[in-house]
Amino acid sequence: MALKAGVRVFRLNGLRPAVRLLSTHTRPEVQNAQNSKVAEFPGARAPYISELKFVSETSYDPIPIYRVLDHNGEVIDSKEEPAIEKDTLVNMYKTMVQLSQMDKILYESQRQGRISFYMTNYGEEGIHVGSAAALSPSDLVFAQYREVGVLLYRGMTVTEIVNQCYGNCEDPGKGRQMPVHYGSKQHNFVTLSSPLATQMPQAVGAAYALKRVPNNDRCVICYFGDGAASEGDAHAAFNFAATLDCPIILMCRNNGYAISTPTREQYRGDGVASRGPALGILTARVDGTDPLAVYNAIRAARDHALRHNRPALIEAMSYRVGHHSTSDDSTAYRSLEEIQKWNNDENPIQKFKMYLERKGYWDAGSDEALQKEARDLVVKTMQQAEKKQLPPWKEMFEDVYHDMPPRIQKQVKELEDHLAVYGEHYALDTFKPE
Amino acid sequence: MALKSPVVFGVLSRLSRRSFSSSKALFSKPVTVRDALNQAIEEEMERDERVFVMGEEVAQYDGAYKVTRGLWKKYGDKRVIDTPITEMGFAGIAVGAAFAGLRPICEFMTFNFSMQAIDHIINSAAKTFYMSAGAVPVPIVFRGPNGAASGVAAQHSQCFGAWFAHCPGLKVVMPYSSEDAKGLLKAAIRDPDPVVCLENEMLYGVPFPMSDEAQSNEFVLPFGKAKVEREGKHITVVCAGRATDTALIAANELAGKGIECEVINLRSLRPLDFDTIARSVAKTHHIVTVEQGWPSCGIGAEICARLMESSTFFELDAPVWRVTGADVPMPYATTLEALALPRPPDVLAAVTGVLGARIDQASAQ
Numbered sequence: 001m002a003l004k005a006g007v008r009v010f011r012l013n014g015l016r017p018a019v020r021l022l023s024t025h026t027r028p029e030v031q032n033a034q035n036s037k038v039a040e041f042p043g044a045r046a047p048y049i050s051e052l053k054f055v056s057e058t059s060y061d062p063i064p065i066y067r068v069l070d071h072n073g074e075v076i077d078s079k080e081e082p083a084i085e086k087d088t089l090v091n092m093y094k095t096m097v098q099l100s101q102m103d104k105i106l107y108e109s110q111r112q113g114r115i116s117f118y119m120t121n122y123g124e125e126g127i128h129v130g131s132a133a134a135l136s137p138s139d140l141v142f143a144q145y146r147e148v149g150v151l152l153y154r155g156m157t158v159t160e161i162v163n164q165c166y167g168n169c170e171d172p173g174k175g176r177q178m179p180v181h182y183g184s185k186q187h188n189f190v191t192l193s194s195p196l197a198t199q200m201p202q203a204v205g206a207a208y209a210l211k212r213v214p215n216n217d218r219c220v221i222c223y224f225g226d227g228a229a230s231e232g233d234a235h236a237a238f239n240f241a242a243t244l245d246c247p248i249i250l251m252c253r254n255n256g257y258a259i260s261t262p263t264r265e266q267y268r269g270d271g272v273a274s275r276g277p278a279l280g281i282l283t284a285r286v287d288g289t290d291p292l293a294v295y296n297a298i299r300a301a302r303d304h305a306l307r308h309n310r311p312a313l314i315e316a317m318s319y320r321v322g323h324h325s326t327s328d329d330s331t332a333y334r335s336l337e338e339i340q341k342w343n344n345d346e347n348p349i350q351k352f353k354m355y356l357e358r359k360g361y362w363d364a365g366s367d368e369a370l371q372k373e374a375r376d377l378v379v380k381t382m383q384q385a386e387k388k389q390l391p392p393w394k395e396m397f398e399d400v401y402h403d404m405p406p407r408i409q410k411q412v413k414e415l416e417d418h419l420a421v422y423g424e425h426y427a428l429d430t431f432k433p434e
Numbered sequence: 435m436a437l438k439s440p441v442v443f444g445v446l447s448r449l450s451r452r453s454f455s456s457s458k459a460l461f462s463k464p465v466t467v468r469d470a471l472n473q474a475i476e477e478e479m480e481r482d483e484r485v486f487v488m489g490e491e492v493a494q495y496d497g498a499y500k501v502t503r504g505l506w507k508k509y510g511d512k513r514v515i516d517t518p519i520t521e522m523g524f525a526g527i528a529v530g531a532a533f534a535g536l537r538p539i540c541e542f543m544t545f546n547f548s549m550q551a552i553d554h555i556i557n558s559a560a561k562t563f564y565m566s567a568g569a570v571p572v573p574i575v576f577r578g579p580n581g582a583a584s585g586v587a588a589q590h591s592q593c594f595g596a597w598f599a600h601c602p603g604l605k606v607v608m609p610y611s612s613e614d615a616k617g618l619l620k621a622a623i624r625d626p627d628p629v630v631c632l633e634n635e636m637l638y639g640v641p642f643p644m645s646d647e648a649q650s651n652e653f654v655l656p657f658g659k660a661k662v663e664r665e666g667k668h669i670t671v672v673c674a675g676r677a678t679d680t681a682l683i684a685a686n687e688l689a690g691k692g693i694e695c696e697v698i699n700l701r702s703l704r705p706l707d708f709d710t711i712a713r714s715v716a717k718t719h720h721i722v723t724v725e726q727g728w729p730s731c732g733i734g735a736e737i738c739a740r741l742m743e744s745s746t747f748f749e750l751d752a753p754v755w756r757v758t759g760a761d762v763p764m765p766y767a768t769t770l771e772a773l774a775l776p777r778p779p780d781v782l783a784a785v786t787g788v789l790g791a792r793i794d795q796a797s798a799q
Contacts (some may be wrong), residue, residue: 236523
């Protein structure tokens, strides 16, 4: 008996054609009639066989990669082109450009020692805007750390983002986190956690909480990388999402590298997507450099999640064009040629620009103005952010507990008394007054 | 100085070791600690729709130690959730559910397994309120049996009181009696911050008297308030959880020799009620601490440090002694296991040592 992948097509009313992607089922094929008796163990209902068969990753066809646009931004099959309004498409593009310009300048500002840390998003802009556009703004986001495009698309301003990186008095996080550890209740974006993959079971827990709300119309999207998928938390999240029937989209950004570890050393088998069906999760794989493919997949996954309270796993294939972070120099483990090839041939921003130009929604003149405008905004914001004061010093005592314990109140009082006498010896003017 | 003199009193102890009930059920009906915890959870689930229980075997099986008995029958799969065997998974899920507004009770089959999930407890539950600048409260309870049980060796016999009490952002309670268990767990479930509730398997089946007040639906105990289990004027004995039992047995014995111990059951390890300790030491001028955990950086060490750093230091007539678990991984051998935990004779020896010369006076009277 051989195991083969069969791609079954569900044509459900109201579902977009893209749902096809989400229905990759792997079914055993029973060949011997005399051995077709089905065993009913509590742990598995499967046919008995009398010849020992192992299965491996090669017993299955690889899960195909769905795309709408080719690398020239041309729609491959017009049936697959999503009906997105012009304004939305242009906004998606503008967000990608703004993100890319912000990355350039904040990356440089770290190199110049102005901020301590930064992570760029080059090569993955299409995943950010494609998914953000397909979601409802009320859907709850659990991100890893390389998803700031989602926040930009949802309306977080460059000023707020830069203030976070600079940890000044206008940082919504009160200067308590490393740069790029954003969070915004207003934008339904849970504050980032540094330890890898902790967001994954937590996202499933939040989806479980949403499911309990009567007439729930929100889902959770959980972003994670190909490296995070190796953490125990990832497996727990997959298994719980399936067994607790949670409305969640598990969005893997497979960009080929976990810091320096390439995916060929990260896992064997058919990527992260292959784990979905194994755990009973509807799964699809898309081209992450194609914002429209990501959009279609997330739309269909969201529909499935909310309609059936079931999880969906999307593996978006891309390439991390930038270094992992400012603590990394990726040329130590990969060639410049490799980076340039991906950046030139499968650049999500270029691809999407060509698509918009073909539709007559965009032209070179607008583009030049946009690039300059986006760059100037970040430079200006950064200059302002540097001049802003630090958060009020007293805030360092807050939020350890809901109500400040007397012991900490006492410490505040001690510092107040100390500064009342010796304040002149401290640069108190660098802190914002209360 | 940490005191652990296991050999001398090994034989004596085995006689008294299993006799837990030092409080007598005179005025109210006795309730086991298990039933008190069960009441607490049930009442809070009834009171607040957001409260739910999650853990291994908590539903149909009624909990590995039957603490959640009957809850699944009453509240169903939606609020009593059996999980696969993945502590880091369900702890993370519970933390996420708390982020999103629910009030999870996350049961660890024992706290030994909570180490699998400690990242979620420390890095996420304890810090997210702070790291989110107050935007994301984490009202969650992590609970389960803690400390040594019996015959389950090193990886399943340890007290995590000091570990969790070390961390800002967490509150840590360690109930001893049924009233402690009910009042502290109910308060934990209602608290806006993450609370670790360290129970003890050996105490689950022990009945304690419970007052009418404690039987009520609204009975909660405040955190950071110790209970004076027994008043005395000669020496203060500070303890928590199961060590309270050890201390009370020793105190009974010492009373026969004319030494009156003031036994303070801390109830919560963080916040720690140092005021009650200081008041008592101002009266007795002597103090011994008793805990099941290891001595290094333990609860006793913390109490010693606070004594040193406060004016209570000047009240002391003798150095503080700690009675702790032996500084070794728990041996599997029954005899060694018994000797690795604080026993009443150890407390007796410590008290006698600290009181020094006064012992002679007491026995001479």
